[in-house]
Amino acid sequence: MASVVQVGLAAVAWVDLARRPAERVRGRKPLWAVAIAVNFVGPVAYLCCGRVKQRP
Numbered sequence: 001m002a003s004v005v006q007v008g009l010a011a012v013a014w015v016d017l018a019r020r021p022a023e024r025v026r027g028r029k030p031l032w033a034v035a036i037a038v039n040f041v042g043p044v045a046y047l048c049c050g051r052v053k054q055r056p
Helices: 002-019 029-036 041-050
Strands: none
Touching: 002 029, 002 041, 029 041
């Protein structure tokens, strides 16, 4: 069950990273792509800290 959650988080993070313009990502996209592959920590770190939030 935990592996399903891990793969799901990684998939969501990779899709978001691929669709998001580079100027809306904190840091370099290739580094985030590698970091997302690291267990639960990578996708959670990207989703919480790697994206620049859009202001309304």
